[in-house]
Amino acid sequence: MDLAMPGMDGVQATRRITELGLGAKVLVVTIHDEDEFLVPALKAGAAGFLNKSAADTELIGALEAISHGHSYLPQHAAALLARRETQGASNRETGREMSLSPxxxxxxxxxxxxxxGFHTRREIVRFALEAGLLRTEDER
Structure with missing residues (x-):
């Protein structure tokens, strides 16, 4: 699913597809920024999100993951989830905010x-901080 389409945007189309209850899985493949469109796409029911700049190396893996009932997210999504964790959000709270199950x-x-290649949430948070994807309270 692309996000920029004539007539209906990709988030709306994803929502409609998933609401039909046919079991179709939607992979968003877009040039748009994850920061702005990742959460709306997931809330609409997308099973995965992939930037077109990475599609040449990650598309097959994303399709395989989704076809096996898994989700597919870019590394940037780890930072988004880590950001939620540093604010003290549980899986339940994060899920509620993103319209996802825990x-x-x-x-x-x-x-x-x-x-x-991480084993703990702390490693994800450290990665996000070092990569500049997450700021501490003092840096805000």
Whole structure:
């Protein structure tokens, strides 16, 4: 699913597709920035999110993950989830904020850990801080 389409944007189309209840999985493949569109796409029911700049190397893996019932998110999603964790949000709170189940949030965290080679949430947070994807309270 692309996000920029004539007539209906990709988030709206994703929402409609998932509301049909046909079991179709939607992978958003877009040039748009994850910061702005990741959460709306997930809230609409997307099973994955991939930037077109990475599609040449990650598309097959994303499709395989989604076809096996998993989700697919870019590294940047790990930083988004880490940001939520540093604010004290539980999987349940994060899920409520993103319109996802706590199990889905747990799955995203597990996938981010596996993709980045991490074992703990603390490692994800450290990675996000070092990469400049997350700021401490003092830096805000």
């Amino acid at each position: 199990k889905t949030v747990e799955g995203y965290l597990a996938r981010a850990k596996a993709k980045l």
